[in-house]
Amino acid sequence: MVNAFTIELDDWAHGLLGGETPITSRVVGNVERMLALLERHNVKATFFALGKVCEKFPELLPRVAACGHEIASHGYGHDLVYSMTPESFREDVRRSVDLIGEQTGAAPVGYRAPAFSITRQSLWAGPILAELGFKYSSSIFPIRGSRYGIAGAPAFPFNWEDWLTAGEAGVPAAVGKPEARSPKPDLIEFPMTTLAFAGRRWPVCGGGYLRLLPACFLKAAVRQAHRQGQPAVVYMHPYELDVCEVSELERAGWRFGRKTALTQSLFRCFIRRRLADIFRTFKFAPMREVLGV
Ligand SMILES: [Zn+2]
Structure with missing residues (x-):
């Protein structure tokens, strides 16, 4: 079973503080670290590129694409989908599509919302992505x-x-009604892989969860998916390989809350080893290939 390995091409400080926070040049070195790690383990991945990052560092996407990775969209400004209107969401995503097209010569077929912000409040985003x-x-x-x-x-x-037609539990009835859907969302969703345990689903397959928890939780979730004949998805950010980022930014005058600084930097030193272990254990490919689209 081949799984999807996905990277959100974010800059840490901007992703955390948002708004007008400048994109730091650390993202360039962090992408190089990620590319080197993927090459060492012969893994091809999907990079969900943030428009603001690509705009500031236009050399990044051509470099990533030349290494054989899929380029997909992470939107333009990292605004949360449920905090936007459908109109501002459409503009934000369209702007990122244009940038990716200009920089790589190809339109993206995949999208990941900033901070997984397609929720019950923002299910209108699916039809817009299809459109x-x-x-x-x-x-x-x-x-x-x-x-x-x-x-x-x-x-x-x-x-x-x-899914919308079935109006399953957890989906507002209004969204499930055919007349509420326009245009037809011919779109696949690859939800984040979770660990089913004690009657609940737990997030373990990437980002801070992989930093803070031993890799055995992620491995258990991937194996649960495989037992059901399903692929898994693992997600990361280039900055998670940047062990000294938080302390160096603080020395340079950036100010983060004590708790934020600790929880966001804790165990970054383990990530490289954990990823190597996961790459040796499972097979990975870009999401587009895994889904066959
Ligand atoms: Zn992000």
């Missing part, structure tokens, strides 16, 4: 979370239209 030409989204965390997640959403790849 913009996307073939897949990987934006839903099928968990009950405080900032993101749709508890009861399917745990494995599904078709948005089937």
Whole structure:
């Protein structure tokens, strides 16, 4: 079974503080670190590129694409989908599509929402992505979370239209009604892989979860998916390989809360080893290949 390995091409400080926070040049070195690690383990991945990062460092996407990785969209400004209007969301995503097209010569077919922010409040985003030409989204965390997640959403790849039509538990009835859907969302969703345990689904397959928890939790979730004949998805950010980022930014005068600085930098030193272990254990490919779109 081949799984999807995905990278959100973000800059840490901008992703955390948002708004007008400048994109730092650390993202360039961090992407190089990620590319070197992937090459060492012969893994091809999907990079969900943030428009603001690509705009500031236009050499990044051609470099990533030349290494054989898929380029997909992470939107333009990293605004949370549920904090935008459908119109501003459409503009944000379209701007990122244009940038990716200009820099790589190809339109992206995949999209990941900033901070998995397609939730019950923003299910209107699926039809808009389909309308913009996307073939897949990987934006839903099928968990009950405080900032993101749709508890009861399917745990494995599904078709948005089937899902909305079925009006399954957890989907507002209004969205499930055919007349509320326009245009037809011919779009696949690859939800984040979770670990089913004690009657709930738990997030373990990437980012801070892989930093803070031993890799055995991620491995268990991937194996659960495989037992059901389903691929898994693992996600990371280039900055998670940047062990000294938080302390060096603080020395340079940036100010983060004590708790934020600790929780965001803790165990970054373990990530390289954990990823090497995961790459040796499972097979990975870009999401587009895994979904066959
Ligand atoms: Zn992000």
